[in-house]
Amino acid sequence: MRSQDIRKIESIQSLRAFAALSVVLTHMSIINSGGFGVDIFFIISGFLMMYSTEKGTAGYWKKKIIRIVPFYWIMTIFTVLAVKIMPNLFNSYEVSWIYLIKSLLFIPYEHNGIYQPVLGLGYTLNYEMLFYVFFFISIKMTPKRLGGGKGLICCILIILLVGLGMRELPMPFYFWCNTLMLDFVLGIMLYYLFQIIPIKIYLEKESGQYNLICGALALIAIVFLWIIPVPETGWRFWVWGIPSAFLFAAVYIFYYGRSIPSVLLMVGNISYYIYLTHPYCVRLTESVVTKLWGDGLLGYSLIILIGVFASIVCGYFVWILYSLVEKKVKKIWNN
Template structure:
């Protein structure tokens, strides 16, 4: 299937927004809305998983195997290095929690819970706990005939969230958080996209604009409201508006945002531990306080993206050699005026 470049753009934007959020938080800044990049990722994940499997022979075990080999190895590497950092310099890893139980649990996406939410060694890895739960549900749905798959999958995700309001505190309740609905929203958008739905360009751009406006205004009404509403709904509007805008008016991708999309997983996973190192270097260099946040942000983004080239890309080539060969062929086709293949989360 052809590439959806707007998805790549949004992946890169979401990863950069999360980095901005953490740097802002470090200096007491006001950019809490940057954390909504996670919600954009969740909607994108639902979209991509549906679009890349619909209309193809179902192979649940292959799907789960590919998801594990795509997500787990790099996550384990970052978890090991973060754990080492916590043990060596715990004062540099504020908010992190190390214990043997949490380390082992983090590796298998069942970390300790703090205030009812997953709190793994790699603190931003809480999102991967929900990703893996979604992959389990998706894998089970792949055992069904395609006629039933969409309705059962969306219904199952809604049912999971319904359990949140009746289950006692613990892992079961933590993994039924309403944020799970964001995956379902992405699946619905992907289903409509595959059905060939079209919207006028003006409508799609308005959806994106309204989505960003709602994110900007979210601090005004997020008190007491579920995250799936005050960030998930805008994230869904942004993703849906972007993919249907591209369908209405295709465009030639630019190199930098496409690269950031490719590197988004590395940026997301590496940025906290890289940010700790960057903070140490910047503070030791004695830069004026006013320059420190921007410098740390730029250094963190640059090095986290570089680690995509140094670690993640070779690792994926080793674990998915056929996919790597396909990417090379797609790249050559794109250079000749063709279209590449969609990148997966």
């Protein structure tokens, strides 16, 4: 891959880092609206799905599945074991066989009035996997000479799905019709937009001006996302999805052809592992710090610092360990 292409992808990693840490801060009750990090993740997925399949899909699905699914299964099994060993930490959380199987197969399941898998945060992967299915269907439906049209077909399928959600549908179909799915459409549309707009030419002519515009746009989007409370389901696309798309565009243009800070790149690379493991880090940090320093200002400050640091460190070491598992899985798959 050319260095220019690598930098395009690296610019997106800074957004992944921001999205992951926003979710972490939300689960630490530091901010209320960090759930928009999920919208950013979905927009990135839509964009990268188009970008990564631009020159063909050979081996792409295998890489994607190996990177995501086994680790999710590992964390799901770990959660089941944790529930059995430490039930007090999970508020008498019970896991039936049907609940576990549906969780592993990315099928929404109602538990205590909420549709989420055993590993709560895995609900986002239920949407992600459905998007992969739609994109795969779109590829099969698109003639080879019109390869770029696969994204448009996928967008149409998603929009039709969300439109069905306006009716009273049985679960899990109503779950899948959530407007969150439209974030993938935004990512695909941004890909098409940046194929049309010659960013490099504009930046070479008016670099300072565009940097200022991108910086202002990103700042406005971040402030808007952080101050707006959690929107109702039907409004999420407009309140979080659209501003997240503006943030993506601003960051992508700003870092176009540039290197991003190594710390952001590292956190972005391990964002998936931070996302799935951080609840345990946060819960353990809160428990230990509260016992040692109480729940005053000092304890609260330490929870923030240690919790964020522990989530990143845990994500990093899990990433290293899982890379070994990933190699084994690839070897088994290839054989």
